[in-house]
Amino acid sequence: MKINDFKLECYFGLYEFTAPYLLTQSDCESMTTEELLAMEPGAKEDYLKQWLGYTETWGDPALREVIAGLYQDMKAENILVFHGAQEAIFAYMNVMLNPGDHMIAMYPNYQSAYEVANSVPDCAFSKWWVKDGGDKWVIDFDELEGLIQPNTKVLAINSPNNPTGYTFTNEEIRRLCKICKDHDIYLFSDEVYKGLEMDGETRDWMADHYEGCVSLGVMSKAYGLAGLRVGWLASKDTEMLNKVVKFKHYMSICDSAPSEFLSKVALKHSDQLLKRSHDLIVENIKLADQFFEKYAYLFEKKEISCGPVAFHKLLIDMPVDEFCQMAVDKKGVLLLPAGIYDMEGQYFRMGYGRKGVPEALEKFEEFLIENGFTK
CATH class of the missing domain: 3.40.640.10 (Type I PLP-dependent aspartate aminotransferase-like (Major domain))
Structure with a gap:
């Protein structure tokens, strides 16, 4: 069969493991094998005996x-x-x-x-x-x-x-x-x-x-x-x-x-892991809401009711793919432009499920200030 390139994976292949500030990831914060096994008494010992x-x-x-x-x-x-x-x-x-x-x-x-x-x-x-x-x-x-x-x-x-x-x-x-x-x-x-x-x-x-x-x-x-x-x-x-x-x-x-x-x-x-992700998302959204309130002249924030991703809108004339490319090139902040989805419009994806979101937002703000996007 012939199938088109997976645009998102091609894009992440360039930046996911090189950009230091991931502000677009769609998964939630992970943990170590040791941390996971510690949740269940006896699991570590049983894991070491797992037949391969x-x-x-x-x-x-x-x-x-x-x-x-x-x-x-x-x-x-x-x-x-x-x-x-x-x-x-x-x-x-x-x-x-x-x-x-x-x-x-x-x-x-x-x-x-x-x-x-x-x-x-x-x-x-x-x-x-x-x-x-x-x-x-x-x-x-x-x-x-x-x-x-x-x-x-x-x-x-x-x-x-x-x-x-x-x-x-x-x-x-x-x-x-x-x-x-x-x-x-x-x-x-x-x-x-x-x-x-x-x-x-x-x-x-x-x-x-x-x-x-x-x-x-x-x-x-x-x-x-x-x-x-x-x-x-x-x-x-x-x-x-x-x-x-x-x-x-x-x-x-x-x-x-x-x-x-x-x-x-x-x-x-399951409940414990989901609560862990949920609480982190809620805290990161609070920070992001403050960020978007401060820069309401640059972005139109979109509300979400579930999950770690949102698709916000850029309000300036610069094409959003150019804006996102500039953010990762100049400050290492990774965002995902709408073109990855073959979608028109000034939209970009942000992810709220990772612990690194506060630092990434700080770097995103530095990018805006250093490159003349702020008033």
């Missing part, structure tokens, strides 16, 4: 049980574990999309959610835009229904949305699932930031509401354990999962045994 042979292709049965426990109505048989979220997305889309199909993707979105559709001959792709509503991002369900065609096979959504931060409410989740059910459309729901709500409303997993839905989860984002490279699909549609696992046979085959062990430890303490 092959694991089951579906994932460690005990891990699948723990993951299933995150949902309201799932069993281990409804969980398929992958080597990270990226593998799960790629496998699912390749299995589900065929020539002549049509898919819709919430947009902007993680590129792999829709790029496979672009690589399948005669497979059409439509964008369901998250739109700028001034102080926040908004979505239009009537527009979604207008995009549906007789051959629409899959709707791919991402909530909380990366990069905008838009998050469906539970009422909207029920409406979304009903639309998909009424039109017999599969729903691919990327929910890798679930559990980081800041508005007091705990969101449901979408796969608990609709049998034609698959929920994507991962250890990387909300849990801050990206180095484990463990993700999963959860769905009541076991027939679909049985097809997807056969695609995995041509990819990783199985996951890393140490990573699955550490994921089990982490998910047994």
Whole structure:
């Protein structure tokens, strides 16, 4: 197959490990293996005795049980574990999309959610835009229904949305699932930031509401354990999962045994890890809000209700990609411009989930002052 370059990964390949001030990262603060194992009595000793042979292709049965426990109505048989979220997305889309199909993707979105559709001959792709509503991002369900065609096979959504931060409410989740059910459309729901709500409303997993839905989860984002490279699909549609696992046979085959062990430890303490990420995001947003209030003539801040990312707007005439390039070249501050998402407009992504955000904001302010952007 021929597939387009993954723009975000190409961009991060240039700067993620060289720029000293990362102000755009979409994952939350990580921890050491020692810190994680300390959360569970006896885990360190058991980890050192972990067998390093092959694991089951579906994932460690005990891990699948723990993951299933995150949902309201799932069993281990409804969980398929992958080597990270990226593998799960790629496998699912390749299995589900065929020539002549049509898919819709919430947009902007993680590129792999829709790029496979672009690589399948005669497979059409439509964008369901998250739109700028001034102080926040908004979505239009009537527009979604207008995009549906007789051959629409899959709707791919991402909530909380990366990069905008838009998050469906539970009422909207029920409406979304009903639309998909009424039109017999599969729903691919990327929910890798679930559990980081800041508005007091705990969101449901979408796969608990609709049998034609698959929920994507991962250890990387909300849990801050990206180095484990463990993700999963959860769905009541076991027939679909049985097809997807056969695609995995041509990819990783199985996951890393140490990573699955550490994921089990982490998910047994899911609430504690999510609170850790949540509290850090809340504190960083407070600092960012002060920053944007001070520089309201330069930026239009967008509110977020869940997750660690926001998509703010640059208010000056300089193209946003040029502005972001200047920030990383002159001060080592990494931001992500809208062009990475093939999106027009003066938008850039900021991330609030890392401990380094306060220092990065200080350096960002120094960049503005030193380069004549302030009054």
